[in-house]
Amino acid sequence: MRSQGRLALWLLLAPALLWLTLLVVLPHVDMVLLALSERVRPRVYEYGLGNFAEFFKEPLYWHTFARTAVFSVLATLLTLLIAFPTAYYIAKLMRGRAKSLAFIACLLPFWVSELVRTLGWIILLRETGVISTFLVSTGLAADRVELLYNDAAILVGLVYSSLLFMVVPLVTSLDTLDDAMIEAGYDLGGSGFDVLREIVVPHAMPGIMSGSIVVFMLTLGNYVTPTLLGGKNSLWFTEQIYNQFITRFNWELGSAFGILLLLVSSGIVWAGLKLSRQSLGTVVRA
């Protein structure tokens, strides 16, 4: 009976171990090893930090990296600013059926592929697009305007694709805030701003943190939105990784880039979790 139990345990362990070692752990170990190997002659490699040195020597590489990180922070802050009033409205000012409908409406667009949503933004923003045509026909602009292929377009798209991951944790955390707390804040003579700063935001902090962590992580790793809305000027780090791997076939440098991205991404997630004292499990589920 006991040995039967052990057999069952091993049978259940097998898929998990195969999955995690062959598809997650070993590929990452391999990536680290490759990033640390330098080509001295064709087919001859030595261990060293040359690929990382290359990253800091070539301005294009670390500019792209810094730019991606700054844009991700910016997109995270903007997403928070745009999502917060809506989340507050849904959680605190709506009731019953209307509330659940509004909440579901926030989720719906994100069931659709990111490519479809980006296509929508291309049609809206391009020179011959909907907004440009509207501006010309109403006389607000003399000539057609190209709204695509610039930094603002990238940000609009990034914020758009992140909203869901901010609205949901915010609504969830604001839902548990007792209305009486807000009333008490006003009764004690606080202004709207005081109540927001002293009561609402502190209460929503877990939601703000987990939303921001997820949004930052997804933005940093995004590929479709910056490359399609930014065009040739997008200079996004994931695109640089793709170029090294697929176009240039420089896998050693590409691996080093991959590790840098992974380090920043995991570092931010880890710091965010430590700051907000949450576990990965709760953030992922939210």
Place this chain on the structure above:
Amino acid sequence: MIPSIRRTTLSRFVYGLYIAAFFVYLFAPLVVVGVFAFNDSRFPSPPWQGFTLDWFVGTAPGKLGLFSDPALLRSIGVSMKVAFFVTILSVAAGLANAFLLERGRFPGKGLLYGMMLWPLVIPGVILGISILLFSSNLANFIDDRLGIEVAFLRPGIPLVVLGQFSFITSITTTIILARLKKFDLTLEEAALNLGATRAGALRTVTLPFLKPAILGAAIIALLMSFENFNTTLMLVGSQSPLTIHMYGMMREGTTPVVNAVSLMLILGSALLAAAAAIAGSERRR
């Protein structure tokens, strides 16, 4: 509404306006994608040239509709194939993982659970390249030592399936595990007391209880596989799935046929979302 707090009509109006603008922002891209699928023009942009169904059923050269565009149909076929295997594999593995985490007793279980969630915080591009280089190195090694070329370790459909499986399994595991945690073990004991075998109790009591979660996990897996881009991009071979094909079309500039495909995708995801919602409400019961 918090009635005791007085707000001026103006502030209420401005706030309402903001919420309206928010929802316009949320739905405008999807609406224009749908509308311009029916525009009788070569480009998916204004002006409106009249209503047409050509981008779905057209057969004229240069005005090929979705249902007669062989490259597009082929890519949809590839996506379906990939999604089919990813769904079967990730739901099966998720089911095993859920039982392992809920019923198994062994050292390092917490660590294993953490490892299972890890793929969700690895950027998809990184997951793709790490699997690409590991499988390529493995294939090169086998080729060098044994002189055998292992085709499925080279970029192509099997590798895309494995790449997507590597993170979708994390999701199916959490969905099925959440349901299994709510299962009342005495039900299984009752079945055993009444003379059922272990397998019989599993089949007639536990699995039916898990059915809504298994169904929900399968729908999510199907959708995530069909829509995945980042991981797939790095592992794709000569046969492109739909998202990769669409990306190429959008980069080069395309006819509204891409809108027609997108509209189908919107409708498809809406159907799946509804199905998942039904499975979800059953799960909570």
